[in-house]
Amino acid sequence: MIIRISDDALARALGADELAAAFAGKGHEVQRTSSWGMHWLEPLVEIDGQGFGPATLEDVDDILDGAASEIAIGAIEQHPFIAKQQRLTFSRAGKTRPLSLEDYEATGGWSGLKRARQMGSEQILAEVTQSGLRGRGGAGFPAGIKWQTVARAEGAQKYIVCNADEGDSGTFADRMLMEGDPYLLIEGMAIAGEAVGADKGYIYIRSEYPDAIAKLEKAIELSAGLVAPFELEVRVGAGAYVCGEETSLLNSLEGKRGEVRAKPPLPAIEGLFGKPTVVNNVLTLAAVPHILAEGGASAYEQLGLARSKGTMPIQLAGNIKHGGLFETAFGVTLGELVNDIGGGTESGRPVKAVQVGGPLGAYIHPDDFGIRFDYEEYTAADALIGHGGITVFDDTADMGSMARFAMEFCAAESCGKCTPCRIGAVRGVEIIDRIRDAKTGGGRAPDHVERLDVMHNAPRHGRSQEQEIGLLTDLCETMKFGSLCALGGFTPFPVMSALKHWPEDFTGRAAAEAEAAE
Amino acid sequence: MSTKEHKIGEIVAEHHLREGALLPILHAVQAEFGCVDADSEAMIAKGLNLSRADVHGVVSFYHDFHDTPELRPVVQVCRAEACKARGVEAIIAQATAAAGDRVKVQTVYCLGLCSSGPSARVGDRLYARLDGPKLAQIVENA
Numbered sequence: 213m214i215i216r217i218s219d220d221a222l223a224r225a226l227g228a229d230e231l232a233a234a235f236a237g238k239g240h241e242v243q244r245t246s247s248w249g250m251h252w253l254e255p256l257v258e259i260d261g262q263g264f265g266p267a268t269l270e271d272v273d274d275i276l277d278g279a280a281s282e283i284a285i286g287a288i289e290q291h292p293f294i295a296k297q298q299r300l301t302f303s304r305a306g307k308t309r310p311l312s313l314e315d316y317e318a319t320g321g322w323s324g325l326k327r328a329r330q331m332g333s334e335q336i337l338a339e340v341t342q343s344g345l346r347g348r349g350g351a352g353f354p355a356g357i358k359w360q361t362v363a364r365a366e367g368a369q370k371y372i373v374c375n376a377d378e379g380d381s382g383t384f385a386d387r388m389l390m391e392g393d394p395y396l397l398i399e400g401m402a403i404a405g406e407a408v409g410a411d412k413g414y415i416y417i418r419s420e421y422p423d424a425i426a427k428l429e430k431a432i433e434l435s436a437g438l439v440a441p442f443e444l445e446v447r448v449g450a451g452a453y454v455c456g457e458e459t460s461l462l463n464s465l466e467g468k469r470g471e472v473r474a475k476p477p478l479p480a481i482e483g484l485f486g487k488p489t490v491v492n493n494v495l496t497l498a499a500v501p502h503i504l505a506e507g508g509a510s511a512y513e514q515l516g517l518a519r520s521k522g523t524m525p526i527q528l529a530g531n532i533k534h535g536g537l538f539e540t541a542f543g544v545t546l547g548e549l550v551n552d553i554g555g556g557t558e559s560g561r562p563v564k565a566v567q568v569g570g571p572l573g574a575y576i577h578p579d580d581f582g583i584r585f586d587y588e589e590y591t592a593a594d595a596l597i598g599h600g601g602i603t604v605f606d607d608t609a610d611m612g613s614m615a616r617f618a619m620e621f622c623a624a625e626s627c628g629k630c631t632p633c634r635i636g637a638v639r640g641v642e643i644i645d646r647i648r649d650a651k652t653g654g655g656r657a658p659d660h661v662e663r664l665d666v667m668h669n670a671p672r673h674g675r676s677q678e679q680e681i682g683l684l685t686d687l688c689e690t691m692k693f694g695s696l697c698a699l700g701g702f703t704p705f706p707v708m709s710a711l712k713h714w715p716e717d718f719t720g721r722a723a724a725e726a727e728a729a730e
Numbered sequence: 731m732s733t734k735e736h737k738i739g740e741i742v743a744e745h746h747l748r749e750g751a752l753l754p755i756l757h758a759v760q761a762e763f764g765c766v767d768a769d770s771e772a773m774i775a776k777g778l779n780l781s782r783a784d785v786h787g788v789v790s791f792y793h794d795f796h797d798t799p800e801l802r803p804v805v806q807v808c809r810a811e812a813c814k815a816r817g818v819e820a821i822i823a824q825a826t827a828a829a830g831d832r833v834k835v836q837t838v839y840c841l842g843l844c845s846s847g848p849s850a851r852v853g854d855r856l857y858a859r860l861d862g863p864k865l866a867q868i869v870e871n872a
Contacts, residue, residue, distance in 0.1 A: 221856055225859075379839065419757075420841055422854040450753060451794035465750050466749075467753050467788065529815075530845075535844075570811075571839075605815045609815065614814070621839065
């Protein structure tokens with residue numbers, strides 16, 4: 213019997229290796245595939261298209277004897293979670309062996325690259341632009357325009373850089389793609405190279421992803437002859453979140469401190485080592501081979517809505533019953549994602565907040581669940597799609613402490629280049645601590661300097677909680693408009709959205725204490 | 731020439747022709763010696779014709795490089811948003827209690843297992859869907 217079990221890092225973290233060894237020990241052929249993306253069912257065992265999960269070592273005999281009805285989920289492809297999706301980027305998820313060139317080619321692999329090589333630079337640029345593909349890393353910049361800029365820039369040496377520094381909590385699509393379908397990313401980068409005239413590519417992967425690093429290095433080695441003369445190399449990050457910002461990533465690749473660069477010059481004109489460089493996210497580059505297939509660009513363009521075209525691999529994470537990867541066309545509402553597809557919270561308690569777009573994304577209240585997945589609709593709601601991660605919190609979450617954490621995270625990960633981020637985040641933590649301090653009632657007494665006789669104009673009454681909240685709001689404005697990059701610039705989103713929707717989580721402790729004292 | 735100087739010389743020689751060689755060199759030195767200390771910085775600087783300040787600036791920027799080796803086993807526990815939403819804060823005390831002075835419990839932000847937290851990493855082995863006793867067990871076995 214052929215048993216299929218994923219070798220994705222998540223499945224392995226849940227015991228897939230031991231499970232595979234157990235089946236192999238009983239004399240069965242075990243194929244290690246990519247993950248279907250139904251994470252609550254991992255490790256998922258597949259036999260003749262039928263799924264069993266989450267499976268443990270105790271289930272092995274029952275599965276083989278056909279007596280594992282409790283964990284049987286029926287035909288995997290008919291499972292509602294899979295059937296409801298429109299998978300383009302993740303079309304091979306669960307179906308192929310990640311490093312098998314044979315599997316890749318049999319499922320249409322390399323056909324985008326072949327076609328691209330036949331039609332040449334101008335036509336590739338036209339098709340990518342026509343598809344409406346936008347950067348999936350968060351900024352949503354049209355990929356075709358970026359590629360055109362690089363293609364038209366002067367320079368003998370150009371680079372393709374893949375940003376695989378997926379540091380946002382609540383996101384894992386890059387990791388799944390690199391581990392599950394590494395050749396797709398390689399093909400996408402080779403097409404980008406063809407389009408802009410670059411013969412060298414770097415994939416910058418964060419050090420927290422050992423499996424993805426190993427798989428891609430192997431895949432690059434195995435496919436080197438197929439993408440030549442285009443050359444690829446994996447570079448490993450060193451634990452700095454800010455290196456997910458493109459200019460900081462370029463500095464890191466150059467062997468420098470990962471400090472953000474001021475723009476302009478755009479990386480498309482002066483990027484890696486000062487040369488014209490395409491910097492794209494994993495998902496952006498991985499969407500390209502599909503677009504370059506026959507008729508792919510117009511098919512892609514017809515999906516989605518308004519200016520958000522095509523599909524987005526959405527990641528359902530946090531306290532959610534059915535967590536995993538859900539790729540669908542833009543336009544799906546947050547309520548559908550969290551309640552219908554995700555099945556609500558795993559704890560069974562009511563949803564309190566949903567953070568969309570990673571640590572820098574806004575916390576969205578269940579009252580606003582009608583919001584549709586669309587770059588512009590999120591921007592208009594003072595929120596962001598980011599990398600498509602959705603983190604669900606139940607009603608036990610303390611949003612005041614999550615806001616504090618956002619500031620704390622920004623302080624820890626700031627590259628230090630610009631003041632609003634470097635200093636502002638530290639001050640942000642202090643202000644939130646004071647607002648939430650039950651002992652002082654959320655404000656503070658006048659300090660030593662304010663009490664000095666010479667300080668004629670200083671207020672002598674300290675600050676009330678209300679004034680501290682005003683100060684926090686001001687600080688957030690300063691960070692939002694004064695920071696060089698999205699780290700300092702977007703940290704106000706989670707802070708201000710938490711303050712707007714759940715003010716009691718900031719003031720509640722102080723108020724409760726005051727009431728108890730009366 | 732000390733063995734350390736010799737080894738670092740080899741690492742520099744292996745990588746120095748690569749574009750942006752410093753980070754791969756630092757990773758290799760960190761893997762070899764468990765840290766990148768001041769001596770190593772000086773040797774790398776000499777090998778790449780950089781100033782020691784340049785190298786120190788890079789070493790001190792990144793969380794992965796340390797100036798002293800960690801002698802204890804390290805258990806990394808993710809405490810980012812998605813794992814917080816799944817209750818990591820409530821079980822961290824159990825982990826630190828199990829760790830005592832023998833094991834280092836280190837906070838990291840995101841191991842990419844956000845749908846199935848809380849999660850942890852020991853070396854290149856990952857663990858997900860943890861609860862208090864499971865995490866304490868991992869710490870004890872580290």
